[in-house]
Amino acid sequence: MVSKEVERLLLKVQKPGRYVGGELNEVIKNKRDVEVRFAFCFPDTYEVGMSHLGMKILYSQFNSVPYIWCERVFAPWVDMEAEMVKHRIPLYALESGDPLSAFDFIGFTLQYELSYTNMLNMLKLGNIPLTTAARGDELKHIVVAGGPCACNPEPIADFVDLFFIGEGEEVDLEVMELFRTCRAEGVDKPAFLRRCAQIEGVYVPSLYETAYNDDGTIQSFTPRDGAPAVVHKRLMLDMDTSYYPDTFVVPLVEIVHDRAVQEIFRGCIRGCRFCQAGFIYRPVREKSPETINAQCRALCDNTGYDEVSLSSLSSSDYSQIVPLLEQLTAWTGEEKVSISLPSLRVDGFTDEIMNKIKTVRKSGLTFAPEAGSQRMRDVINKNVQHDELMQTCATAFAGGWTTVKLYFMIGLPTETMDDVADIAHLGQDVVDTYYRTPNHAKGKSVRVTVSASSFVPKPFTPFQWEPQDTIPVLHEKQQHIKASITSRKLQFNYHDADTSFLEAVFARGDRRLCRVLALACERGFHFDGWADCFDLSKWMALFEECGIDPAFYANRRRRFDEILPWDHIDYGVKKSFLIEECQKAYENTTTPHCRLACAHCGAAKYGRGVCFEKRQDLV
Amino acid sequence: MKNVRIWFKKDFECRYISHLDLNRTMLRALHKSKIPIWHTEGFNPHPFATFPLPLSLGFRGVNECMDVRLEDDDYSFQEISERLNACLPRGIRVFDVTEAVMKAGKVAFASFTIRVGVPDKPSSLVAAQLDRLLSRESIEIEKKSKKGMKTVDIKPGIHAYKITEQFDVAVLDVLLSAGSSDNVNPNLLIEALTRETGMAYEVDITRKCAALHSVVSSISRFATMAITTSAAPHVAATPTTASASLASRSSVE
Numbered sequence: 001m002v003s004k005e006v007e008r009l010l011l012k013v014q015k016p017g018r019y020v021g022g023e024l025n026e027v028i029k030n031k032r033d034v035e036v037r038f039a040f041c042f043p044d045t046y047e048v049g050m051s052h053l054g055m056k057i058l059y060s061q062f063n064s065v066p067y068i069w070c071e072r073v074f075a076p077w078v079d080m081e082a083e084m085v086k087h088r089i090p091l092y093a094l095e096s097g098d099p100l101s102a103f104d105f106i107g108f109t110l111q112y113e114l115s116y117t118n119m120l121n122m123l124k125l126g127n128i129p130l131t132t133a134a135r136g137d138e139l140k141h142i143v144v145a146g147g148p149c150a151c152n153p154e155p156i157a158d159f160v161d162l163f164f165i166g167e168g169e170e171v172d173l174e175v176m177e178l179f180r181t182c183r184a185e186g187v188d189k190p191a192f193l194r195r196c197a198q199i200e201g202v203y204v205p206s207l208y209e210t211a212y213n214d215d216g217t218i219q220s221f222t223p224r225d226g227a228p229a230v231v232h233k234r235l236m237l238d239m240d241t242s243y244y245p246d247t248f249v250v251p252l253v254e255i256v257h258d259r260a261v262q263e264i265f266r267g268c269i270r271g272c273r274f275c276q277a278g279f280i281y282r283p284v285r286e287k288s289p290e291t292i293n294a295q296c297r298a299l300c301d302n303t304g305y306d307e308v309s310l311s312s313l314s315s316s317d318y319s320q321i322v323p324l325l326e327q328l329t330a331w332t333g334e335e336k337v338s339i340s341l342p343s344l345r346v347d348g349f350t351d352e353i354m355n356k357i358k359t360v361r362k363s364g365l366t367f368a369p370e371a372g373s374q375r376m377r378d379v380i381n382k383n384v385q386h387d388e389l390m391q392t393c394a395t396a397f398a399g400g401w402t403t404v405k406l407y408f409m410i411g412l413p414t415e416t417m418d419d420v421a422d423i424a425h426l427g428q429d430v431v432d433t434y435y436r437t438p439n440h441a442k443g444k445s446v447r448v449t450v451s452a453s454s455f456v457p458k459p460f461t462p463f464q465w466e467p468q469d470t471i472p473v474l475h476e477k478q479q480h481i482k483a484s485i486t487s488r489k490l491q492f493n494y495h496d497a498d499t500s501f502l503e504a505v506f507a508r509g510d511r512r513l514c515r516v517l518a519l520a521c522e523r524g525f526h527f528d529g530w531a532d533c534f535d536l537s538k539w540m541a542l543f544e545e546c547g548i549d550p551a552f553y554a555n556r557r558r559r560f561d562e563i564l565p566w567d568h569i570d571y572g573v574k575k576s577f578l579i580e581e582c583q584k585a586y587e588n589t590t591t592p593h594c595r596l597a598c599a600h601c602g603a604a605k606y607g608r609g610v611c612f613e614k615r616q617d618l619v
Numbered sequence: 620m621k622n623v624r625i626w627f628k629k630d631f632e633c634r635y636i637s638h639l640d641l642n643r644t645m646l647r648a649l650h651k652s653k654i655p656i657w658h659t660e661g662f663n664p665h666p667f668a669t670f671p672l673p674l675s676l677g678f679r680g681v682n683e684c685m686d687v688r689l690e691d692d693d694y695s696f697q698e699i700s701e702r703l704n705a706c707l708p709r710g711i712r713v714f715d716v717t718e719a720v721m722k723a724g725k726v727a728f729a730s731f732t733i734r735v736g737v738p739d740k741p742s743s744l745v746a747a748q749l750d751r752l753l754s755r756e757s758i759e760i761e762k763k764s765k766k767g768m769k770t771v772d773i774k775p776g777i778h779a780y781k782i783t784e785q786f787d788v789a790v791l792d793v794l795l796s797a798g799s800s801d802n803v804n805p806n807l808l809i810e811a812l813t814r815e816t817g818m819a820y821e822v823d824i825t826r827k828c829a830a831l832h833s834v835v836s837s838i839s840r841f842a843t844m845a846i847t848t849s850a851a852p853h854v855a856a857t858p859t860t861a862s863a864s865l866a867s868r869s870s871v872e
Contacts, residue, residue, distance in 0.1 A: 002632065008821065010635055010677070011676075011677045015637075016635040016676070016677075017632075017635045017636040017637070017640060019635075020632040020635050021632060022631060022632025022633065022708055022709060022710050023632075023708055024648075024706070024707065024708045250647065250708075252632065252633060252635075252636045252640055252644055252708060252710075253636055253637075253640050254639070254640060254643065258643075301651070302651075303647070303651065304647035304648055304649075304650045304651025304652075304706060305647065305650075306647075306650050336650070336658065336664070336666075
């Protein structure tokens with residue numbers, strides 16, 4: 001629903017279809033029939049936010065409850081923002097067109113650190129005061145947040161009333177229910193938040209005090225008013241009965257991932273040491289092929305999409321991938337639906353899988369060896385061998401593929417310049433493999449793209465204590481790869497090191513960064529994840545103004561016994577396990593994945609998932 | 620196998636989507652409706668649909684159409700219409716399905732209703748400005764082309780018009796050249812007006828219908844008809860009344 005005032009702006013901005021709602025399957029309710037109004041905010045553009053699976057799940061689930069109306073809010077692109085500010089139009093939700101101030105809850109999903117400024121900017125555009133303190137005691141405008149960045153909530157602790165730790169399906173609804181009760185009882189916001197803190201998986205940052213040592217590290221972290229000393233994550237244990245939408249809002253304009261998305265499992269068995277997702281979503285919990293098949297079919301029927309993407313952290317690790325593809329291809333061909341299988345591992349691309357995805361549509365192939373040398377891959381526990389990669393590429397080339405993308409990281413712990421040069425060498429080996437494959441596509445040349453991003457150490461990984469390489473070192477490594485490439489069949493691109501640096505600051509930051517963010521918002525910072533808007537020199541000026549050294553967060557090696565800003569949050573993986581893994585990395589030693597042997601990370605305490613599967617070698 | 624022409628309105632939220640987005644939305648609705656339509660053959664088969672004349676982003680369309688080829692002739696027009704509406708966003712409504720009598724590629728004219736106003740200015744002022752502009756011998760416009768800026772005279776592409784006043788806006792009903800060769804986008808008219816007066820106009824454009832060259836033996840006769848039906852655009856909303864539109868089974872002669 002678009003107001004007359006907004007309509008006047010729409011023809012002045014790019015892609016106005018992003019600001020109007022009115023899509024197929026959008027949920028419209030009568031305001032008078034609902035008790036709780038929830039504004040689900042994605043702190044990025046419509047095209048990015050509408051592609052996000054978590055939002056689709058929670059949007060549908062909230063709206064399946066009769067007393068809740070959940071609406072969508074996205075960050076307006078800079079041209080629209082300027083028009084809205086100029087004409088004093090507050091940020092509004094797409095379904096009702098109502099401003100943020102009309103909502104009981106304003107919820108954000110935090111997928112990446114660089115969206116923090118967008119979150120604050122959206123509050124500002126909605127005329128919602130930025131901090132918990134400034135919003136007052138009345139039981140309204142409760143700002144909540146979840147998503148992977150909630151695992152270190154501290155840099156945004158002043159702005160968010162409560163965080164959902166872990167998976168949201170159950171805990172979100174428990175909080176809504178409590179809100180309903182509190183409103184009926186006439187309870188104020190501080191009291192409501194104190195009661196929320198008793199719900200497992202809810203973190204209320206205003207109930208904790210931090211003290212610091214002289215060297216800037218954390219001295220203590222103290223809860224008050226009965227808040228728990230450690231907040232434990234929530235997770236869905238039975239994926240087959242867990243809520244999954246049978247329909248998506250189908251956008252009118254093209255979005256980043258314009259297709260149906262079907263989740264096949266959560267978590268990852270691998271334990272790559274740089275990967276936060278690989279630890280915070282433990283243990284692996286799979287859906288059955290039957291559930292997946294039925295859910296895929298419902299999604300296609302209800303949306304009209306002709307493509308389904310099977311989503312997980314590592315598709316080929318789904319234990320029943322072949323039976324699943326068989327069930328799916330039984331109807332997808334007839335209904336002209338194609339299946340895409342992203343996140344394939346190098347060692348998981350078999351003939352059988354290849355032939356199944358080939359029957360529908362041939363998309364490009366992307367693999368992530370992550371590091372160039374075998375030693376480096378052992379350090380990060382990638383568990384991929386050089387020969388496996390070549391074998392896989394040969395399989396793909398024999399199957400007619402001619403383009404392969406390879407993803408790498410630079411700046412990994414213990415990395416040397418020789419390791420870095422090996423990234424280029426590995427790319428070259430793939431090119432050579434193409435010409436050695438006897439039945440590669442006739443008369444066609446091969447194209448191998450090598451992409452290098454800069455490593456950002458993240459909380460809850462074995463590398464959470466590691467310093468990030470400084471920007472000059474990262475630049476040097478980028479140039480070294482470039483210089484090591486000799487073939488024109490090999491294309492090299494790399495991510496901007498500046499953004500990775502800022503990401504590293506906020507990923508492992510503490511509450512003192514709130515001041516920097518508040519000031520950034522005041523100065524109009526937004527869309528830091530977009531090259532159009534990001535400017536590190538402006539950030540450096542802000543840090544200086546606030547008397548904060550960003551290198552303290554990004555480039556400092558922490559001691560294992562240091563109190564980390566996120567130590568009061570529990571994702572099921574023990575700190576002692578992360579330390580062990582870090583030490584094994586220094587010794588170039590790998591850890592077998594969950595299906596081969598239990599590494600005793602701690603996630604077995606949840607009592608379900610891969611920890612209780614029969615191991616392959618024991619069957 | 621049968622070619623059918625699907626008639627729809629594009630309005631509300633869907634006014635703000637581009638032609639490419641409309642195409643995607645339509646194909647997705649067809650796929651969801653499970654009406655079997657013909658797919659192109661080849662390496663990457665895709666459903667085949669053609670639109671005779673793309674509608675610019677921001678315009679309302681009350682007599683838009685799209686041609687598809689059905690693989691199964693058992694569907695009644697009524698059924699196609701109902702099934703599609705159940706699969707479309709509320710801003711796009713199918714109101715008729717007909718046989719595709721004439722070739723879609725030969726569109727030559729389109730008629731528009733353009734409401735133009737300036738906040739706090741009387742409609743008579745804008746109406747007079749429009750009248751002055753349109754009475755000119757030539758209306759020159761700077762157009763971006765591949766070889767840089769180019770001056771074009773759009774006057775020969777304006778075939779008939781009528782200006783009326785309605786509350787605070789001036790209403791221009793106009794018949795313009797359309798199609799691949801001499802298309803005149805009504806936005807160009809507004810651009811010319813803005814350049815002349817320097818005023819910021821609020822504009823609301825509705826395309827009423829498109830017409831084929833072969834249908835219109837006498838432009839002036841068609842023009843009179845197109846303009847007169849325009850006073851009440853909803854009358855022209857069905858292809859049977861807009862007899863000179865693509866739906867016509869008998870020509871205007």
